[in-house]
Amino acid sequence: MSGKITINGQIIDFTDEKNILAVARKAGIEIPTLCYHPELTVVGACRLCVVEIERMGIQASCSTAPVDGMVVYTNSERVNQVRKMVLELLLANHDRECTTCESSGACKLQQYASDYGIKRLRYPNRSQMLPLDTSSLSVVRDPNKCILCGLCVRVCKEKQGIGVWDFKNRGSKTEIVAAMDQPLAESACINCGQCIAVCPCGALTSNSSSIQEVWAAIRDPKKTVICQIAPAPRA
Numbered sequence: 680m681s682g683k684i685t686i687n688g689q690i691i692d693f694t695d696e697k698n699i700l701a702v703a704r705k706a707g708i709e710i711p712t713l714c715y716h717p718e719l720t721v722v723g724a725c726r727l728c729v730v731e732i733e734r735m736g737i738q739a740s741c742s743t744a745p746v747d748g749m750v751v752y753t754n755s756e757r758v759n760q761v762r763k764m765v766l767e768l769l770l771a772n773h774d775r776e777c778t779t780c781e782s783s784g785a786c787k788l789q790q791y792a793s794d795y796g797i798k799r800l801r802y803p804n805r806s807q808m809l810p811l812d813t814s815s816l817s818v819v820r821d822p823n824k825c826i827l828c829g830l831c832v833r834v835c836k837e838k839q840g841i842g843v844w845d846f847k848n849r850g851s852k853t854e855i856v857a858a859m860d861q862p863l864a865e866s867a868c869i870n871c872g873q874c875i876a877v878c879p880c881g882a883l884t885s886n887s888s889s890i891q892e893v894w895a896a897i898r899d900p901k902k903t904v905i906c907q908i909a910p911a912p913r914a
């Protein structure tokens with residue numbers, strides 16, 4: 680399907696782009712995202728990519744297909760209000776010890792909070808101090824920083840064909856676990872680091888193990904190494 684849409688007054692052609700986000704980015708219009716990656720399936724989980732569409736209201740741009748004649752605004756007052764609320768809700772459930780976080784300075788959540796001028800939260804802090812999983816040679820999982828974007832789940836399943844990570848529970852009790860809630864070291868993880876590369880906010884970081892230890896684990900015949908590919912680019 681092809682056609683033209685108007686974004687912020689600019690008429691843009693689309694051809695095979697599957698969502699408004701891709702059309703906007705093609706034209707150099709930036710929209711913030713936390714759960715989107717162009718090479719993975721789209722789930723529309725974080726809602727940070729919302730835009731305002733005439734006659735449709737506020738919609739997630741990553742999961743809304745462009746339709747010929749659509750008129751879209753990516754930075755209206757309403758859009759910015761919704762994005763701020765989304766960020767505040769995520770931050771209310773996030774360990775905000777940024778000064779000691781390995782991802783400080785490379786964290787999308789931190790960057791967007793700064794971009795949207797978030798100085799204080801309207802919502803109570805719900806983050807619990809759950810134990811970290813440091814069992815793996817390559818990956819440290821900090822559940823207190825997870826925003827449930829699901830990128831680790833999808834990259835491990837769709838790119839590596841393994842599926843170490845998955846969701847557990849539902850609603851406010853949802854969490855990401857490895858291998859049916861086992862320590863990561865006891866899973867089929869091949870230490871490829873793809874999940875670290877896509878995690879937007881420091882919930883998955885690299886362990887300080889030596890590269891020799893990691894390669895020894897990869898060569899372990901008990902592990903099923905399917906492939907080793909370069910880490911997926913950050914979304």
Ligand code: SF4
Binds near residue numbers: 829831879
């Ligand atoms: Fe997203 Fe990281 Fe949580 Fe996985 S661990 S769901 S990549 S925030």
Ligand code: FES
Binds near residue numbers: 714728
């Ligand atoms: Fe669209 Fe998360 S990037 S909902």
